[in-house]
Amino acid sequence: MPQPFRKMHGLGNDFVVFDARGGAVAMSAARARAIADRHFGVGCDQLVLIEPSDVATARMRIWNADGGEVESCGNATRCVATLLGDGATIETLGGVLDASVTIDGASVDMGAPRFEWDAVPLAYAMDTLALPLAWGGVETIAPPMALSVGNPHVILFVADADALDIEALGRPIENDPIFPERVNVNFATIESRTRIRLRVWERGSGATLACGTGACATAVAAIRAGRAKSGVTVALSGGDLVIDWQPGGTIRMTGPATHVFSGEIDLAAFPA
Numbered sequence: 001m002p003q004p005f006r007k008m009h010g011l012g013n014d015f016v017v018f019d020a021r022g023g024a025v026a027m028s029a030a031r032a033r034a035i036a037d038r039h040f041g042v043g044c045d046q047l048v049l050i051e052p053s054d055v056a057t058a059r060m061r062i063w064n065a066d067g068g069e070v071e072s073c074g075n076a077t078r079c080v081a082t083l084l085g086d087g088a089t090i091e092t093l094g095g096v097l098d099a100s101v102t103i104d105g106a107s108v109d110m111g112a113p114r115f116e117w118d119a120v121p122l123a124y125a126m127d128t129l130a131l132p133l134a135w136g137g138v139e140t141i142a143p144p145m146a147l148s149v150g151n152p153h154v155i156l157f158v159a160d161a162d163a164l165d166i167e168a169l170g171r172p173i174e175n176d177p178i179f180p181e182r183v184n185v186n187f188a189t190i191e192s193r194t195r196i197r198l199r200v201w202e203r204g205s206g207a208t209l210a211c212g213t214g215a216c217a218t219a220v221a222a223i224r225a226g227r228a229k230s231g232v233t234v235a236l237s238g239g240d241l242v243i244d245w246q247p248g249g250t251i252r253m254t255g256p257a258t259h260v261f262s263g264e265i266d267l268a269a270f271p272a
């Protein structure tokens with residue numbers, strides 16, 4: 001039985017999106033991993049399922065390319081918002097998010113950041129605003145920071161993010177036992193108070209062209225450290241996002257969302 005899907009992306013962070021509001025779509029870690037495979041499947045960084053919700057316009061479930069189901073995905077939230085329409089609310093494992101549709105994408109209230117060590121989470125108590133940690137091969141210009149924006153992030157401020165081999169550096173940090181649920185790794189260079197260059201190694205998907213929650217977490221960390229101000233542009237490899245945040249408030253992420261094509265696949269050809 002052919003199952004329709006959309007191929008979408010936010011700044012090159014790409015998704016296979018199934019709309020299961022009219023009928024269930026059976027998903028498992030093995031099936032998500034197989035569909036996400038760029039050689040033997042459709043290929044994507046994350047697989048997204050839109051389901052009915054009792055508390056919001058729709059529920060969004062997210063699987064990384066490794067098959068792990070996760071709490072949040074900023075870029076996918078903007079894509080789903082454009083499908084649901086202006087003013088939609090979107091239930092995720094990371095909370096219910098409010099979205100509005102813009103001329104080329106969407107603007108989403110991503111909720112409030114959490115800085116407590118057990119909310120990130122970390123394996124044991126430490127100051128998340130100045131982690132007493134270092135990883136080989138990365139020279140930081142300020143102490144690393146960790147926070148949750150629905151999903152876990154660590155931010156490493158470096159002199160030149162483009163000079164780093166994040167393919168080699170990302171995985172060991174993602175899997176450091178200090179992060180019991182693993183972590184998304186953000187390599188950030190502050191270019192000015194209004195512009196940050198960011199490269200991201202995503203938990204469960206590796207190096208991606210953009211990470212919406214990574215942009216949120218990095219902007220919040222930079223603002224909290226007094227290195228940037230609300231309304232900061234985060235320049236990812238696939239393009240720019242604008243992040244607004246005032247201490248004590250919620251994070252607003254604004255940027256593009258693109259529908260590339262629609263297709264259909266035979267789910268029975270993939271693992272159950």
Ligand SMILES: N[C@@H](CCC[C@H](N)C(=O)O)C(=O)O
Nearest residue numbers: 073074075151203211212213
């Ligand atoms: N690409 C996403 C984040 C997807 C989930 C992340 N890899 C995780 O494991 O938490 C984004 O745009 O935020």
